[in-house]
Structures are given as structure tokens and as C-alpha cells.
Amino acid sequence: MSAPAPEVISLGCRLNIAESETIRTLIAGRDTVVVNSCAVTNAAVKATRVAIRRARRARPGAELVVTGCAAQLDPAGFAAMPEVDRVIGNGEKLLPAAWNSLAPVVVGDIMALRETAPHLAASFTGHARAFVEVQNGCDHRCTFCAIPFGRGPSRSVPAGAVVKRIAALVDAGHAEVVLTGVDLTSYGHDLPGAPTLGMLVERILRHVPKLARLRLSSLDSIEIDERLFELVTGEARVMPHLHLSFQAGNDLILKRMKRRHSRAQAVATVARLKAARPDIAIGADLIAGFPTEDEAMFADTLALIDDADIVHGHIFPYSPRAGTPAARMPQVAAAAIRARAERLRDAAARRKAAWLAAQVGSVQQVLLERPGDRGHAGTFAEVRLSPFPVRAEPVEALLSTSVTPAEGSSSTGSGRTGTIAELRITAATDSHLLGTMI
Numbered sequence: 001m002s003a004p005a006p007e008v009i010s011l012g013c014r015l016n017i018a019e020s021e022t023i024r025t026l027i028a029g030r031d032t033v034v035v036n037s038c039a040v041t042n043a044a045v046k047a048t049r050v051a052i053r054r055a056r057r058a059r060p061g062a063e064l065v066v067t068g069c070a071a072q073l074d075p076a077g078f079a080a081m082p083e084v085d086r087v088i089g090n091g092e093k094l095l096p097a098a099w100n101s102l103a104p105v106v107v108g109d110i111m112a113l114r115e116t117a118p119h120l121a122a123s124f125t126g127h128a129r130a131f132v133e134v135q136n137g138c139d140h141r142c143t144f145c146a147i148p149f150g151r152g153p154s155r156s157v158p159a160g161a162v163v164k165r166i167a168a169l170v171d172a173g174h175a176e177v178v179l180t181g182v183d184l185t186s187y188g189h190d191l192p193g194a195p196t197l198g199m200l201v202e203r204i205l206r207h208v209p210k211l212a213r214l215r216l217s218s219l220d221s222i223e224i225d226e227r228l229f230e231l232v233t234g235e236a237r238v239m240p241h242l243h244l245s246f247q248a249g250n251d252l253i254l255k256r257m258k259r260r261h262s263r264a265q266a267v268a269t270v271a272r273l274k275a276a277r278p279d280i281a282i283g284a285d286l287i288a289g290f291p292t293e294d295e296a297m298f299a300d301t302l303a304l305i306d307d308a309d310i311v312h313g314h315i316f317p318y319s320p321r322a323g324t325p326a327a328r329m330p331q332v333a334a335a336a337i338r339a340r341a342e343r344l345r346d347a348a349a350r351r352k353a354a355w356l357a358a359q360v361g362s363v364q365q366v367l368l369e370r371p372g373d374r375g376h377a378g379t380f381a382e383v384r385l386s387p388f389p390v391r392a393e394p395v396e397a398l399l400s401t402s403v404t405p406a407e408g409s410s411s412t413g414s415g416r417t418g419t420i421a422e423l424r425i426t427a428a429t430d431s432h433l434l435g436t437m438i
Helices: 014-026 042-058 069-073 075-079 096-100 147-151 159-171 197-207 226-234 251-257 263-276 295-307 334-357
Strands: 007-010 032-037 063-068 086-088 130-133 176-180 213-216 241-247 281-288 310-317 363-369 374-377 382-385 420-428 433-437
Touching: 007 014, 007 042, 014 032, 014 096, 014 130, 014 176, 032 042, 032 069, 042 063, 042 069, 063 069, 069 075, 069 147, 075 086, 130 159, 159 176, 159 197, 197 213, 197 226, 213 241, 226 263, 241 263, 241 310, 251 295, 263 281, 263 295, 281 295, 281 334, 295 310, 295 334, 310 334, 334 420, 363 433, 382 420
Parallel strands: 007 032, 032 063, 063 086, 130 176, 176 213, 241 281, 281 310, 382 433
Antiparallel strands: 363 374, 363 420, 374 382, 420 433
């Protein structure tokens, strides 16, 4: 009887998703469950513990390993959980030696890392898009953030290795690739010649001509250089969707966060992007209730949703992370934090609903995802397929690209997962679009 398949539970960022695929390859053939944890907020750490307990109940006989940022920051705490067999740090989790070790805790000094570990996963099982790590770690010290101590210093993957990796993923059938990192716009400063993220994107597009769609994960808006700006606004294969790390809309709060941009710079960046590419969709991280934030300061952040046309808002209620400077600042009352976060979510939802409604009647290129009846447009708007009569011609004839799908479906109201379909948008809800294949 064969052993149960290994399982990797990935929490948090897209970088974790990319690394989880490498881990899946490293533990192939084992009766092992891995929880790849997140520590961006206290809620994320709590969610990690919940996932560990749930995984143990579901797989009582499996080896249970915890890795990721939460494990790196508190290895002893996770090793003490009765459900956990082993803890592996962020600096070790992509190394075969760590998974072959019998030591209960394999966690080194993350701040001593100066290069990325081998991380070339064979495939992205179950994902229509592939995630490629090009950068890891962070050299900045935002006062609210513990992630630099979970990820270590900023370090980059050489461009040649990135291009080779993406070319292999395209050959394997992926029509869309997402570049991931902890501080993506810091890419290249540690490599010979100090290439920029813009230079990397240009090289990918030039050397992987079969790549249909390239998407970027979260960017620091102040570090978008001219080359990257020109590619994002002028290259059709770069998706019209940027997620910007704004965090707040008040200058004094930004200063206390130790951010490197002002409110005016954030608004001006978006205005310039949209002037050059009007269909570009802006996402942003916003924190509610940062220490010392009063109602007037919060109002500036609330207004930023409209002023910067944020249609993909990621709202985080502030939570103090042990050891960070912000945790020692005067704190906002918990009830006020919750109320402000809800107001931000409501404003972001209204902005998104209006944006979606304005797209009715348009034609969108949609990357179809499981089970084949939904996907995301270039702007990252979710699109669901309305029921339609099955056509006599092959599904491939309806698609805008001839990418080999990871899996298929031929039922009414669905297409083939992993391919790009042209859809006419017929209706919109507050959260997604509805469309039919053309």
C-alpha cells in the first residue's frame, strides 16, 4: 500500500506559494504535512496555529512540519506544540539537507544569509498561474513590520536563472507567471552590475517570447524606476495591475511607519500610471489604527482609496508585533482599530463595485482557473462564466492562446483550465464580473 501523498498548506504571501511548490518536490513520497506559515500580523500567527491543529486532526499519523516566517521568528514556541514533529526555518526550508535531517528544530541565523537557496520547483500543481521567486528578504525597517527578521536581508536571483525558470514553466503550459519577492522593487542591488527590476522584466519579455502574461506582486511605489514604468504602461504582456505598498494616507503616520514616500507621491504615482495606461488597476495595502493615529489622520487614509483609485484594497487592522518600534508607541484602542478597518473595507468595496460595473460590455482576456468556469482578467478582476450553449468546434478554437492546459473541462459554462479565453462582460456584482466566451 502506497503512503499518503504529502501535503503543503501555504499561508500568507505569494512568495510562500512559490516556495511551497519547491517544498512539495522535496518531500515527494513522504507521509508528511507541512504548514508554511505567515507572521505578517498576530492574526496570521494565530491562523498558523489553527492550521497546525486542523492538519493534525486530519492526518494523525503523518509527520507534521512547520516552516515559514512564524516558525523562523518563534521556533521554540512552535516546537512546543504537541501536534508538531519538526520545525524548519526560512533559511533552510528550500534545502534538501534540512528535510533529510532528523533534528527536531533546524533554524539558523536568517540575518546571515547572503544569497537565495535553490528553489526551482518542477511544476505548480493545481495553479493556473506560476509564481517565481526573484527576490527574498528586506533591508528596510518599517516600524510595524517583523518580516525582515523572518526573511533576512534582501537578496536576488540572477536574471539568467529567472529567465530559464520562466521558459521552463511556459513550456510546461503556464500562460501567466507572477514575479514574487518580499521587497520586489529592491531586486538586483546585490548582483553584479546592480540590475533593476525593470531590467529583469525587460530581459524576461525579450528572452521568453512565448510568455503570454507577466504579473508583478507587491511593489514599493517610490522604487518604480523609469524602465519599469515604461514596461508596465507600454507592454501588453505585462498585466495592467499593480499592487502598491501604501500602508497609510497621512504624512505623519507614514513618517512614524518609516515609509519612504509621502501621500502626495503616492497619489502622483497612480495619476501618472493611469495617464499612461488608463485601464491599469491599482491594489494597495492599508493599515487601520496605526499607533498615534487620530480621526483626522485616519480620514487621510480613508480618502486615499478614492484619491489613488484603489480597486483592490487589502485592509489590515494594526496589531503590535513584539520587538518592533511601533509596538512601543502609544496604541489606538482596539475598538477604534476595528471600526476604522471596517470603514476602510466598506470604502474599498464601494470603489471596487463601481469599477466592476463600469466594465460591463467590455471584452476581457481571462486566465481560466479551476474548475474552468472562472478566472481573472489582466486587471485581476475575477470573472465568472455565464452559462452558454456548448459549441460544436473544439474548445481550443475559442481561446486566444494555444497553451497546454493543466486540466480540462468541457461542460456547459466552462472552458479549459490554464488557458486564456476572450470573454464579453455581460454583468457585474459587487465582487466579480460575469461574461460569456466570444
